Amino acid sequence: MKKIIRILIAKPGLDGHDRGAKYVARALKDAGYEVIYTGIRQTPEAIVKTAIQEDVDFVGLSLLSGAHNELFPKVARLLREQQADDIIVLGGGVIPDADIPQLKASGIETIFTPGTPITDVIQFIEANRERVSR
Amino acid sequence: MPESKHIEDRRKSWESGIVKKVTDKNPERKKEFMTGSWIPVERVHLPSITTDTEYSEKLGFPGEYPFTRGVQPTMYRGRFWTMRQYAGFGTAEESNERYKFLMSQGQTGLSIAFDLPTQIGYDSDDPHSEGEVGKVGVAIDTLKDMEILFNGIPLDKVSTSMTINAPAAVLLAMYIAVAEKQGVSRQDINGTIQNDILKEYMARGTYIFPPKPSLRLITNIFEYCAKEVPKWNTISISGYHIREAGSTAVQEVAFTLADGIEYVKTAIKAGMDVDAFADRLSFFFNSHNDLLEEVAKFRAARRVWARIMKEKFHAKSPKSMMLRFHTQTGGSTLTAQQPDNNIVRVAIQTLAAVLGGTQSLHTNSRDEALGLPTEDAVRIALRTQQIVAYESGVTNSIDPLAGSYLVEDLTDKIESEVWKYIDKIEEFGGMVRAIENGFVQKEIQDAAYKYQREVESGERVIMGVNKFTVKQETPKEILTVDPELRNIQIRKIGEVRKTRNSEAVKSYLDELRNGAKHPEVNLMPLILDAVREYATLGEICNVLREEFGEYQESIVL
Structure with missing residues (x-):
């Protein structure tokens, strides 16, 4: 039987723009994944705690306020510190192209920028199914 | 027969006449036309305000x-x-x-x-x-x-x-x-x-x-x-x-x-x-x-x-x-x-x-x-x-x-x-x-x-996103904010805290707390007093957080 993939969609920082995060959460749910949504204004610590407690395979971080350079790497770092870096972290939001290389270097697997079709996100998850199923 | 009835009749014959003739041959772009918020719009609208x-x-x-x-x-x-x-x-x-x-x-x-x-x-x-x-x-x-x-x-x-x-x-x-x-x-x-x-x-x-x-x-x-x-x-x-x-x-x-x-x-x-x-x-x-x-x-x-x-x-x-x-x-x-x-x-x-x-x-x-x-x-x-x-x-x-x-x-x-x-x-x-x-x-x-x-x-067309797309060009210039900024602000708060009258700040924050406990008190003058003495935004809001509590989002998905 195919493993059911669990995904946490999370809003770190103080940004209240949750339209994108909620859309992705609902669309992934409709695509057959188990999705948990944190709600807005979560600290990186709280996100990591939820990710571990809920035993998720992916964490999707959404930020539109410009705090991604600080907060995305922090989530990845805290996961590593908790030996939970088998969880794949991805990001989305208003993220300038110039910031993407350093985010990837800090442990964010991929970044989806505005206008990305949901099928791209699903493709990414499926391409990594093997990795999280081990 | 009122005028509007007359127009309505003419519209019917227009629809079944030349409109049908054209649409039989060349159907319209869509079956239904709607505004951006899904309000149906007709082929033509007729006067609704007549008196x-x-x-x-x-x-x-x-x-x-x-x-x-x-x-x-x-x-x-x-x-x-x-x-x-x-x-x-x-x-x-x-x-x-x-x-x-x-x-x-x-x-x-x-x-x-x-x-x-x-x-x-x-x-x-x-x-x-x-x-x-x-x-x-x-x-x-x-x-x-x-x-x-x-x-x-x-x-x-x-x-x-x-x-x-x-x-x-x-x-x-x-x-x-x-x-x-x-x-x-x-x-x-x-x-x-x-x-x-x-x-x-x-x-x-x-x-x-x-x-x-x-x-x-x-x-x-x-x-x-x-x-x-x-x-x-x-x-x-x-x-x-x-x-x-x-x-x-x-x-x-x-x-x-x-x-x-x-x-x-x-x-x-x-x-x-x-x-x-x-x-x-x-x-x-x-x-x-x-x-x-x-x-x-x-x-x-x-x-x-x-x-x-x-x-x-x-x-x-x-x-x-x-x-x-x-x-x-x-x-x-x-x-x-x-x-x-x-x-x-x-x-x-x-x-x-x-x-x-x-x-x-x-x-x-x-x-x-x-x-x-x-x-x-x-x-x-x-x-x-x-x-x-x-x-x-x-x-x-x-x-x-x-x-x-x-x-x-x-x-x-x-x-x-x-x-x-x-x-x-x-x-x-x-x-x-x-x-x-x-x-x-x-x-x-x-x-x-x-x-x-x-x-x-693709039912809703957004130019450049799902139609007439081109390979993404990199934008020329983006304004960014100096990440050092937080440290600059922290230093500024430190200086204010050193030079202000801390006794006065404390007493105005106490008055605010007391006012918050009494629903009939107007808090605006109390906040103004605290602000004048350079109480920080966070200090004022924290007093109110302690008295009022914080809202918890009800997550709806």
Whole structure:
């Protein structure tokens, strides 16, 4: 039987723009994944705690306020510190192209920028199914 | 046989005659045509207002009840709307420079964007502020920052709009204190605070306290300003963010006016006379791409609010019935792809706002789906307003789309749909209940989901995103904020803490705490005392957090 993939969609920082995060959460749910949504204004610590407690395979971080350079790497770092870096972290939001290389270097697997079709996100998850199923 | 029946008959024979002949051969592009918010539109619309009585009831004249055609008797023939670009980033020094630039370019009012820690009542050195200081607006920790922000800007000469909600009382107090230092009386200052907490719970997210104490703070501001700051717009009841969160045009108006109803009810319950504060209520709407639907939306909003104030709250002054509003073009309509296309979108949205009779307008910059707007992009955005004002000619006659069969039908349709929502929210027991229940959030989300699904399927065309795409070009220039900024702010707070009178700060914070415990006390003067002594925003909000508690989001998915 195919493993059911669990995904946490999370809003770190103080940004209240949750339209994108909620859309992705609902669309992934409709695509057959188990999705948990944190709600807005979560600290990186709280996100990591939820990710571990809920035993998720992916964490999707959404930020539109410009705090991604600080907060995305922090989530990845805290996961590593908790030996939970088998969880794949991805990001989305208003993220300038110039910031993407350093985010990837800090442990964010991929970044989806505005206008990305949901099928791209699903493709990414499926391409990594093997990795999280081990 | 009345004239309209005759036209209806002719329409039928037109449809079954030449229309059928053409469509049999060349079908239309779609089976059904709809506005951007899914209101069906017909092939042609026919006159719906046919008698003088209907005209008077539905439209009237500009400056007269029900204000469908506008709130002022001369509108833009008298003077144009206020061109007010929302701006602010980084430190108070940097933002002050941007304001002076905008004013040198012909902007006629200021609009302050605060960073998220300021909007949520955290000082820059609070752990919650990590990564967010100075990002989406200017960082304000103490009166000192506010003094720098308005340095060289005479507060008796400008009108200032501040996008601040949960801590609105604190920022208003700081503004009053800066004015006093400039020698300007609070009786003479002019501006707006957003101060609209209900839409924060449902769409925008910068809440602090639960609804009850939040509504108390809002009423405290109404009362204080009615006496002390008479030219101040004490609230800007906002549909903008509801629409950005994905609502339809109808929901935008309905939920905004339902919020308005809640505020009016609360103030009346606190013992205020409706005509003592209602003329200081202002509104804030979005302007999206569906030009005619948007124009109808603004007209319908004015008509419904006038009826609410007159019939539900028995206001007597016509000023209490006027829906005056600010507009911002739709941020969520901007695309990161082919960003120059956004200039065209903003131009259409500007026309919609102006044809809809807005009192002030912010036009978005083409690069805002990528990051903070550059100076060049802001200039084009402002020029867009100026071109519509000075060159397009749409400002020469008031409400020029009145009498368009389609626009009048859409206005009526939006009005009737808005009333249905308002009734439904009343059934819940008002807006606070409807939010706690999750009803409003769910309605918005369902619309947002449907919209995005249409974009994904290509049914809804977004130029450059799902049609006529090109390989993504990298944008030339993006404005970024110095990550060192937080440390600069932290140093500034440190200096203020060293030089202020800490005894006085402590005693004013104690008085505030004591006042918070007693619901009959107006907190505004107490906050003003604390601010004058350089108590920080965070210190003031933390006292209130301890007394009032914090709101917990009800997550609806």
